[in-house]
Structures are given as C-alpha cells and as structure tokens.
Amino acid sequence: MNFLTIIGRWINRYFSQPDAVYLVLMLVAVGVVILTLGEALAPVLTGLVIAFLLQDLVRRLEAVRVPRLAAITVAMMVFLGAVMAMVLLVVPLVSSQVSSLVSLLPNLVVRLREGMLRLAEQFPEFVTQSQITAVVEQATRELGNLSGTLLENAFSQVFSLFGLLVYLILVPISVFFLLKDKDELMAFWRSILPQPRPLLSAVGTEMNVQLGNYVRGKAIEIVIVGLASFTVFLLFDLNYAALLGVLVGISVLIPFIGAAVVTFPVFAVAVLQFGWSWELGWIMAAYGLIQFLDGNVLVPLLFSEAVDLHPITIIISVLAFGGMAGLWGVFFAIPLATLIKAIYVAWPRQSEEAPPTG
Numbered sequence: 001m002n003f004l005t006i007i008g009r010w011i012n013r014y015f016s017q018p019d020a021v022y023l024v025l026m027l028v029a030v031g032v033v034i035l036t037l038g039e040a041l042a043p044v045l046t047g048l049v050i051a052f053l054l055q056d057l058v059r060r061l062e063a064v065r066v067p068r069l070a071a072i073t074v075a076m077m078v079f080l081g082a083v084m085a086m087v088l089l090v091v092p093l094v095s096s097q098v099s100s101l102v103s104l105l106p107n108l109v110v111r112l113r114e115g116m117l118r119l120a121e122q123f124p125e126f127v128t129q130s131q132i133t134a135v136v137e138q139a140t141r142e143l144g145n146l147s148g149t150l151l152e153n154a155f156s157q158v159f160s161l162f163g164l165l166v167y168l169i170l171v172p173i174s175v176f177f178l179l180k181d182k183d184e185l186m187a188f189w190r191s192i193l194p195q196p197r198p199l200l201s202a203v204g205t206e207m208n209v210q211l212g213n214y215v216r217g218k219a220i221e222i223v224i225v226g227l228a229s230f231t232v233f234l235l236f237d238l239n240y241a242a243l244l245g246v247l248v249g250i251s252v253l254i255p256f257i258g259a260a261v262v263t264f265p266v267f268a269v270a271v272l273q274f275g276w277s278w279e280l281g282w283i284m285a286a287y288g289l290i291q292f293l294d295g296n297v298l299v300p301l302l303f304s305e306a307v308d309l310h311p312i313t314i315i316i317s318v319l320a321f322g323g324m325a326g327l328w329g330v331f332f333a334i335p336l337a338t339l340i341k342a343i344y345v346a347w348p349r350q351s352e353e354a355p356p357t358g
Contacts, residue, residue, distance in 0.1 A: 020199055023343070035324070043167055047174025049331075051182075052215040054079060058179060072179045079175065093242045118276070206342045211335050217302035218331075222249045225294050232286050239273050248287075252294065254322075254330050255314050259291050313337055 034041075054075040061071035178185070193200060226249020233241035244266055251258030270283045317337035321329035329336075 022193065023200055023203065043170035044174045046167070047171050047178055049215055050079060050171065050175045051178040052212050053219055054175065054179060055182070055212070056216060069180070072176065075179065076172065076176060080172065090242070090246065094246050098243060203339070203342050207335070207339055210338050210342070214335050214338075218253065221252050221294070221298060221302055224298060225249050225252050225290065228290055229287070232290065233283075236279070236283050236286065238270060238283060240269050244269060248290070254318055255334070256311065257315070257318060259295075263287070 034045075057075045057078065058068070058071045061074060062068055066074070226245045229248040230241055230245030233244055238244070247262050247265060251262040254261075266287050267280075267284060270280045274280045274283070314334060314337065317333040318330055321333040321336055323329070
C-alpha cells in the first residue's frame, strides 16, 4: 500500500460528507479574519458578546408578551445604565486606588525583606542574608520599572480618546442590530450553507447553546465573585478594597491561572497594611474561601450544562488561545476548546473498507 493510497483512504474516511469540507473552510476563514482584522473588528466582536449577554433578557421579556422591539429597548437601557454606573462610580475609584497603590510598592519590598530576614534568623541553613539582599535588590529594580510604566500603559488602548469614541458609538449600534436582526442574519447564513448539512447543524446548535451559557455565566461569575471579594475586604477594613475586588472578579476569566496571579496583589496589600500578623492570616483565609466556593459551588452551578473539559485541557487552551489572540483568546479559550471537542464528537467517520483477501 503506497503513501497516496493511505492519504486517499484517510480523506475518504473523514471528509466523506460535503459539509465537513465546508466546516473546515469556514473555521479557516474565521480564524484568518480574526487574526488579521481582530483589532479593527473589536467593537463588533464586543457587541456580539454583549448581545449574547442580553438575548436571554430579551427572550424572557418576549415570553411575557412584550413586543420584540420594546424588549430590545429595555435590554439596551439596562446595558447602557450598567456601563454608565461603571464609568461614573467604579472606574474613577479603581483608577485612584491604582495610583495610590503603585506609590506604595517600595514599602512592600521593605515588608517582604523583614519577613525574609526573620526566616533567615530561624532557618539560617536554608536562607542567608546575602541571598535576601540579592532578591530585594532585584525586586526593587523590577518594581521601579513597573511603577514607571504601569500608569502610562494601563488601559491605553481601550481608553484612548479615539478608541473610547469608537467603542461608545459602534458597540451600542452593533448590540442593537445584532439583537434586532438576529433572525434575518441567521437566515442569511443558512441560505449560503450547503444542503444537507447535518455536521454544521449539529455543531452550530451545540455551540450556540454552549457559547451563550458560557458568556452569561462568566458575566454573572465576575459580578458575584467581585462583589463578594469587595464585601469581605471591606469587612476586614483592607485598603484598596474596590481595586482588589475588581481584580479578583476579572481573574475568573482565566481559570486556575487567574486565581493564582491575583493572589499576589491581595497578599501584598494585606502585608503592607497589617504586616505579618493574624489579620493577614484571616484575610488570606477568607480570600481562599471565596476561591474555594467559586470553584466548587458557583462554577458547577453556573456551568452545569457546559461540556466537561479536563483541567489540563482548560489550561492548555488558555495558554494557546491567549498566546494567539490575547485577551479575547483567553476569554473564549473554553468555548473554543468546547468547539473543538464538539467537532471531534460530531465529525463523520466513514468505516474503512476491509482489505481484500485471497
């Protein structure tokens, strides 16, 4: 059996249905468009995500006999009201707390040095003062670079004057028309797809459900975890509670990795304020409890209908898609991994012909 025969049998087995070829071409085309024009199309992609968030509200309003246009108007008012509240209340508070926290970074180095010196006194065979001095000097240089560039670059892409105007105009328009003309848009795409299309229909139906559930679930998870963290930090009278609450809420976008990364600023602020004390221990215990409840109660509750993915698969997906598409890749890592799994499960497989005997 030569190489061309093997390739021919493989193609015949996995690409025996026409819509399998169409699906591959569509995935390649969408990937190329997003990788090449993703930044330019960001307002429309943002509108698509928000439309997924709001379509459930529109559907519920229609279920109680509210006309569709009125339901879309109500959903848009809810969305714009939430955005205005965030711009007027959350953003200024978080921005001022970021500025204040950056100015205190050198004090963090001092506190960490004190804690490490205590370790050196208790365990001189493992940690020496020269090692501590080298670590502190390196940390001081890195924090100096960080404080010099963080405020300069933070939100520079999103909150530049031109970018902000583009988002303020195009995102609401995209959301409105994606909600209003959803049926017409779906009918158009169906009209250009081949018939019959069992594979495309199966994958499309699965991903419509999964993507909608994921986007809405993540939005709810961000709000709940962020508010819970903010409330706990306020109860402990922890400085920068609003900033830390926002960071903890946003961290749920990156499963496993986000929780590990955001632990450092929470710990750093607690050390700066309370030192190496019981208060520090209680704060970190409360933060750990929030993370435990999020992973073991909230996530299973919100994503009970999601396709089960192995934790290693999730981590690999976050790293891979995040490296390819940045923040959008991180946000959609799990839906994209779910898409790959759905395609693999639904992909037609022609049984191989039995080899001739004789």
